[in-house]
Amino acid sequence: MKRPAATLGSRLRSLRVILALVWRAGPVLVLFQFVGAVVSGVWPVAMAWLTKLLIDRLVTGSGPPVMVLAVLLAVGGAVMALLPQLMAFANREQQRRIVRHTSDELFSAVCRMQGLARLENPEFHDRLQLAQHSGQTVPTTTIDSVLSLVRGAVTVTGFLGVLSTISPLLTAVVAAAALPELVVQLRLSRRHASVMWEIAPSERRRIFYQRLATEHQAAKEIRLFGIASFLRGRMLGELSTAQRSERRLDFLSIRYNTTLTALSAVVAGTALIMVVSRIAAGQAGVGDLAVLTAAVGGLQSALSSIVLQIAGFNEALVLAGHYVHVVTVEPDLPEPIEGGAVHPLRRGLELRDVWFRYDDDHPWVLRGVNLTIPYGKSVALIGLNGAGKSTIVKLLCRLYDPQRGSVHWDGTDLRELRIEDLRRRISTVFQDYMAYDLTAAENIAIGDIDALDEPERLRAAARWAGIDDTLAGLPHGYDTLLSRFFTVGPDEDPEYGVLLSGGQWQRLALARAILRTDTSDLLILDEPSSGLDPDAEHTVHEKLRAHRHGRTSLLISHRLNTIRGADHIIVLAEGRVVEQGSHDRLMKLDGEYARLFTRQASGFQLDKTDSACTCGA
């Protein structure tokens, strides 16, 4: 997988975005942290200097009064003891606000992506994972780094000044020794950022296997098929892959850092020898030894901290590139800048020579499809598994754009319409509809969230789908949580949540779609009754027939008896329309539809004969 390039320009852009974010999250906190950093940067130098003055005063009797120096040292020490507590609180508060901002920005950015293609791209998910991680950590790292740099710069400047009064040569040696460290740490930081990118796919797979073990949906199969140890092996395998890369980086880091530590010990030792020799030669006072010890140690550790901060900062900016990419990425489906309002449907929808595949490397799923869903008519779409029926549904909802050809709403290409407006006019039961871990009322109101405060509308939709009695009979009626995953509700009652059966969920999904038909022009039903019992299926289809009458609808079903009453039936095979017309016309044609219909009908006939024979025996 190719690592996205982190150029200087991209890092500067990330820095701008992150600093703006930090400032928005809490300007007062930033200012407080800045002042605190300057004060704590000045203090070590001030303390060393005050100590030197105190020693000189005690030894030679010259300089400011002892009491003044002692009081300054004591007050400074007290402030410095308190400051870290306040700074730590400011940091944590800043972190909380940043997490809120970045969580909001990432959530909104992902929801702004109107199509599905990007969400089906593994590389995008790797970026998203790093964006989530860096969005929470980088702003804080950035502010920590900036503050540490300020603190370090103040300390370094002070010590350099102090040390240069004792020995300019020594000052130059200590300062120059920081350069190799800077080069090494920058290298390590870049390597660290690239390791994180390398291990992102393994990390996502590991999380996937780990989640499977705890997910309710997978629990039955995992237990029945006994695949827990298979999944555990996979999970640990991914973990090992990621840890191998991390370990290699650790070894590299140890090698570099050991060399750097040796270098700094040599510099400190050399400095000590130089000053002790000068004191012995009477060229320096005893107070100089105290200030030198503090200055060399303080300077080395301040320089080292600056270097580490620069390196950490560099790494954070490379990682922040993922966050910035996700929150600023171009829309995946272009929309008109002006206009694009969607008017109520008057003529119908049309696919004109539509060619579509899910990815450039994938085979064509639709190959030149032409079809019309006329206004006020019910259209049925049938075909074998994989023929491309659900794909057409997704194109009608503009979840993807076709590579060739176009989809039209009353003659206007969907690409010229505002997506949100378009979707407001469509109500759909997808084949893979969602069962949300929300209350029953909320699960229906997903179809039209404004109805959340209109219990009567929710109940009417539920009644239509034949699920009202079931929902009303739940422990907390419509407010019952349809999940065993959370303990919410009154008194955190663990019994608060219940689960529905597959068919009950399907009715609920229907209720959701029916709720939306109050405001939408097109009803799409992709296998709306596959999980219903025969009675329920019959009732639902009778209702749907009446509901669809005079409304524009598209029904997909493998149960051909449920679609024979449609105004128009379209048969899809291998991504092409191969037949279309009414049930009678298609039966007369004696083609694919007639073959499928006859086969299904004869199956029922045979079953009847069989059961008659059994009864007679």
Ligand SMILES: Nc1ncnc2c1ncn2[C@@H]1O[C@H](COP(=O)(O)OP(=O)(O)OP(=O)(O)O)[C@@H](O)[C@H]1O
């Ligand atoms: N998100 C996707 N990414 C890649 N390929 C996909 C995706 N969704 C569907 N396909 C492929 O597109 C083809 C058509 O799928 P589609 O779901 O449209 O078929 P269908 O006619 O609805 O089938 P079924 O009757 O089984 O529901 C299939 O070969 C499938 O593998």
